[in-house]
Amino acid sequence: MAQKGRQSTGSQAGKAESIAAPSPAATPQTKAKQAASSKTSTPVVPVKAAKAPTPKPEAVEENDEEWQDEDSEAEGDEEDDGVTEEGMQRLMALLQKENALDDFDMAQLGEGSDEEDEDNDEDEDDEEDEDVEGDDDAQMAGDDDKDDVSEKPAKRVRISGEDEVQAADENDLALDDLESNLSVDEDAVPQRKVTKNNIPALEVLREGIMVSNLPFGEHLTLTSHEDHSEVDPSDDLKRELAFYKQALSVVDKAKKLCQKSDIPFTRPTDYYAEMIKSDAQMARLRSNLVEEAASIKKSEQARKQRDLKKYGKEIQHEKLKQRLQDKKGLDERLRGVKRKRKDGADLGDDKDGAEFDVALDNAIEGKGGKGGKGGKDARDGKDAPRIPRHARDSKYRMGGGGKRSKENDKESTNDFNFSKGKGGPGGAKGAKGKPSRPGKSRRANRR
Amino acid sequence: MSSLLKSANKRADAKAANGKSKGKGKGGLPVTDVISAEQDMAMELDGDEEEEDIAEEEEEEEAPSKKQKESKGKQVTKSSAAGGAVDRTKPRKDKVLLLSSRNTTGRMRHFMLDLQALLPHTKKDAKLDSRQSLYLLNELADLHSCNNSLFLEARRHEDLYMWLARTPNGPSVKCHVQNIHTMDELKMTGNCLKGSRGVVCFDGGWDQDEHWKLMKELITHIFSVPKTSRKLKPFIDHVLTFSLLDNKIWFRNYQIVEKDPLKPSGPPQTSLVEIGPRFVLTPIRIFEGSFGGPTVYENPEFISPAATRASIKRDQGQKYRRRQEGMSDKADRVAQQQEDLGEDELARDQVFA
Numbered sequence: 001m002a003q004k005g006r007q008s009t010g011s012q013a014g015k016a017e018s019i020a021a022p023s024p025a026a027t028p029q030t031k032a033k034q035a036a037s038s039k040t041s042t043p044v045v046p047v048k049a050a051k052a053p054t055p056k057p058e059a060v061e062e063n064d065e066e067w068q069d070e071d072s073e074a075e076g077d078e079e080d081d082g083v084t085e086e087g088m089q090r091l092m093a094l095l096q097k098e099n100a101l102d103d104f105d106m107a108q109l110g111e112g113s114d115e116e117d118e119d120n121d122e123d124e125d126d127e128e129d130e131d132v133e134g135d136d137d138a139q140m141a142g143d144d145d146k147d148d149v150s151e152k153p154a155k156r157v158r159i160s161g162e163d164e165v166q167a168a169d170e171n172d173l174a175l176d177d178l179e180s181n182l183s184v185d186e187d188a189v190p191q192r193k194v195t196k197n198n199i200p201a202l203e204v205l206r207e208g209i210m211v212s213n214l215p216f217g218e219h220l221t222l223t224s225h226e227d228h229s230e231v232d233p234s235d236d237l238k239r240e241l242a243f244y245k246q247a248l249s250v251v252d253k254a255k256k257l258c259q260k261s262d263i264p265f266t267r268p269t270d271y272y273a274e275m276i277k278s279d280a281q282m283a284r285l286r287s288n289l290v291e292e293a294a295s296i297k298k299s300e301q302a303r304k305q306r307d308l309k310k311y312g313k314e315i316q317h318e319k320l321k322q323r324l325q326d327k328k329g330l331d332e333r334l335r336g337v338k339r340k341r342k343d344g345a346d347l348g349d350d351k352d353g354a355e356f357d358v359a360l361d362n363a364i365e366g367k368g369g370k371g372g373k374g375g376k377d378a379r380d381g382k383d384a385p386r387i388p389r390h391a392r393d394s395k396y397r398m399g400g401g402g403k404r405s406k407e408n409d410k411e412s413t414n415d416f417n418f419s420k421g422k423g424g425p426g427g428a429k430g431a432k433g434k435p436s437r438p439g440k441s442r443r444a445n446r447r
Numbered sequence: 448m449s450s451l452l453k454s455a456n457k458r459a460d461a462k463a464a465n466g467k468s469k470g471k472g473k474g475g476l477p478v479t480d481v482i483s484a485e486q487d488m489a490m491e492l493d494g495d496e497e498e499e500d501i502a503e504e505e506e507e508e509e510a511p512s513k514k515q516k517e518s519k520g521k522q523v524t525k526s527s528a529a530g531g532a533v534d535r536t537k538p539r540k541d542k543v544l545l546l547s548s549r550n551t552t553g554r555m556r557h558f559m560l561d562l563q564a565l566l567p568h569t570k571k572d573a574k575l576d577s578r579q580s581l582y583l584l585n586e587l588a589d590l591h592s593c594n595n596s597l598f599l600e601a602r603r604h605e606d607l608y609m610w611l612a613r614t615p616n617g618p619s620v621k622c623h624v625q626n627i628h629t630m631d632e633l634k635m636t637g638n639c640l641k642g643s644r645g646v647v648c649f650d651g652g653w654d655q656d657e658h659w660k661l662m663k664e665l666i667t668h669i670f671s672v673p674k675t676s677r678k679l680k681p682f683i684d685h686v687l688t689f690s691l692l693d694n695k696i697w698f699r700n701y702q703i704v705e706k707d708p709l710k711p712s713g714p715p716q717t718s719l720v721e722i723g724p725r726f727v728l729t730p731i732r733i734f735e736g737s738f739g740g741p742t743v744y745e746n747p748e749f750i751s752p753a754a755t756r757a758s759i760k761r762d763q764g765q766k767y768r769r770r771q772e773g774m775s776d777k778a779d780r781v782a783q784q785q786e787d788l789g790e791d792e793l794a795r796d797q798v799f800a
Contacts, residue, residue, distance in 0.1 A: 195745045195746075195747040196732075196742050196743065196744055196745040197657075197658065197743075197744050197745070198743040198744065199657045201735065201743045202657040202658055202660070202661050202733070202743055202744060203657060205617070205618045205661055205733075205735065205743065206657070206660055206661040206664050208616075208618075209613055209618070209664050209665065209668065210664060211539060211664060211667050211668060211671075212663070212664060212667060214539060217674060218538065218539045218673065218674060219539065219647070219667055219671045219673075220644055220645070220646050220647055220671055220672075220683070221646075221647040221648070221649065221667050221671055222646060222647070222648050222649070223648075223649045223650070223651065223653065223654065224648055224649065224650050224651065225650075225651050226650050226651060227650060227651040227652060228650060228652065228690055228691065228692045229652070231692060233692050233693040233695075239692065239697075240699075242690070242692075243688055243690050243697065243699045244699075244701070244719060246648060246650050246688055246690055247648055247686045247688045247699065247701045247719055248717065248718075248719055250646060250648040250686060251646070251686060251703055251717050251719070252717065254646040254683065254686075258683060263681075263683065264681045264682050264683075265682065265683050266682065266705055267640065267682040267684055271682070273640055273641070273680055274640070274641045274642075275638050275639065275640060275641055276564050276565065276630070276638060276639050276640065276641045276722065277630060277638045277722075281631065282638060284633065285633055285636050288633045289636070
């Protein structure tokens with residue numbers, strides 16, 4: 001009897017389940033009741049014996065603690081000893097007539113729950129069954145923090161609509177028929193725990209609030225055929241792209257349908273009205289966009305600068321080296337020209353003064369002394385290097401020696417020949433006058 | 448027999464209350480059948496005499512067929528179909544009561560305001576004070592003559608739940624809201640008319656399961672602006688997208704841009720710009736009534752955010768506990784060793800005592 005007590009004090013969920021499901025696995029409570037009723041009808045059989053052959057309760061209560069299962073098994077073993085042959089036979093006979101018993105039980109159950117009239121019709125009983133379950137359900141549903149209520153979906157149809165109850169009845173009847181055959185089966189498959197998903201009730205509820213069967217103009221809903229089943233929800237970019245595509249796929253269709261049902265779609269450009277985001281917000285948006293673009297540009301530039309800096313040192317080094325080499329080459333060439341001068345003609349010749357300049361030019365440019373034409377071309381060419389400072393100084397500067405050289409000294413004070421410039425090399429030149437520099441073309445031809 | 452009597456009584460009550468059914472969602476009451484619910488709803492929606500006449504006719508028709516249940520079932524479906532047909536001729540009238548519970552954070556409040564701006568057929572009400580008596584919402588909605596309600600329930604200053612409900616008679620859905628981005632965020636660059644109707648777009652997954660189908664209808668009631676709504680502006684310039692991904696509902700709102708901004712004189716090219724807000728809904732349960740009643744669907748995958756946080760904390764605690772255990776073990780070992788060694792014969796106490 002202890003077992004029965006435990007059952008009755010069991011959770012509400014367990015109770016609802018046991019009442020609702022007259023399935024072959026035979027909920028322990030109904031079995032217990034049957035046992036009780038069998039006791040009343042056949043007082044000879046001890047209660048324990050009557051209980052023995054019923055399927056083990058763990059078939060249903062898979063979630064209960066282990067100890068209980070073991071306990072009940074142990075009980076069963078003990079009980080088996082007490083079974084008399086006669087009692088077993090009677091029990092089997094009773095089990096054969098289970099339907100009648102079932103009805104009786106149901107009626108008993110019904111008394112407690114409602115003002116149900118005592119009708120022996122099976123349908124009525126089952127309906128009552130459903131109602132009992134419903135009450136339990138209603139109490140539970142308000143609070144979602146409660147434990148899960150596991151029930152077979154087919155049993156839960158009670159909710160709304162007579163037609164559903166009808167369906168449930170049919171289902172129950174079928175199961176009842178099965179029950180008489182299967183009740184002997186000890187290894188009945190335990191009921192699987194299913195969370196609630198009452199499909200028929202959902203259907204009825206949906207039909208009650210249906211709007212999508214109205215014409216398009218009423219609800220403006222469209223179903224796209226895009227399916228996101230293979231989109232990875234954690235991949236932001238792909239996910240957003242999928243949503244974007246879904247929305248975009250609908251727009252054209254919506255436009256057509258709107259035109260069909262005379263709903264204006266496109267906003268004309270001269271229609272001004274309050275927008276969902278204020279102007280201030282839009283200005284903020286715009287400035288943010290501009291700022292973002294600017295910052296991107298800035299960062300790009302900074303990166304370029306960094307790269308340049310990385311290679312800049314090498315470039316600088318190369319340049320310096322190059323410059324040094326140039327200078328060395330120039331000095332050598334100049335020296336060469338000077339040597340040639342010393343070897344060749346004497347200094348006094350006035351024509352040679354000009355010629356020396358040209359030769360110097362050529363030497364500076366790295367040309368041979370005689371290749372006049374080439375030298376000129378090279379100078380005119382864009383890639384012609386600038387003449388180095390000291391070469392230009394030597395070519396264009398008046399005199400030499402700096403500040404001091406312009407000061408008067410004893411010699412200059414006594415010199416009254418004003419025609420010649422100061423410090424010029426050709427004191428004798430002055431008498432002849434300024435040596436005439438030939439014209440440009442003539443100079444060119446001469447070279 | 449009794450259930451039929453009950454339903455008949457219900458109907459009488461409903462009529463006495465001028466088409467306002469009462470207390471159906473209040474949890475503990477016995478459940479009525481679908482017929483009365485539908486009729487109540489029909490009356491609620493239209494409140495016309497015609498409608499009532501039809502309802503009476505249906506009632507009379509039903510009377511003789513009470514004994515044969517199968518035929519009655521058919522009758523019910525037929526009557527509901529007829530109700531739908533009546534609806535067809537009338538414009539849809541949906542109004543949504545929008546309110547939140549207390550203890551909402553700023554973000555949640557902004558989110559609610561966004562929804563209000565987006566849906567011109569909502570009526571915003573003051574915060575609901577009590578968390579237990581959600582059935583009050585039915586009366587509130589009735590006061591504002593709303594037949595839908597969208598209730599945002601905040602908990603612990605961090606979790607937000609959204610109730611979508613058809614008010615007096617249900618059904619209702621409770622969802623967990625995550626990943627809220629409001630319209631104020633600067634990455635949402637789109638804009639649209641305030642109070643324009645938007646196209647509501649669902650993806651293909653919504654037609655696969657029954658609970659999604661039901662939620663689709665509910666969402667349509669609440670998020671699709673009816674033609675008759677006041678404060679409505681013409682033109683359709685945005686799309687509300689509801690996508691199913693990972694058993695969650697992802698909401699996006701895009702502006703429809705029909706011109707290419709770079710080539711204004713070129714051929715019209717449709718593109719979209721996001722307006723906001725964004726959010727993700729995880730359905731928790733679907734109830735038969737509004738804000739209560741029996742559960743018809745329950746999401747098996749849903750784990751409450753509090754449980755998630757608790758498990759994270761537990762994991763962190765585990766680490767600490769393990770370290771502490773290790774330390775205490777060491778102390779025990781040392782003590783044990785000392786005990787094993789026994790008292791030193793040359794200890795100070797021994798020698799000088």
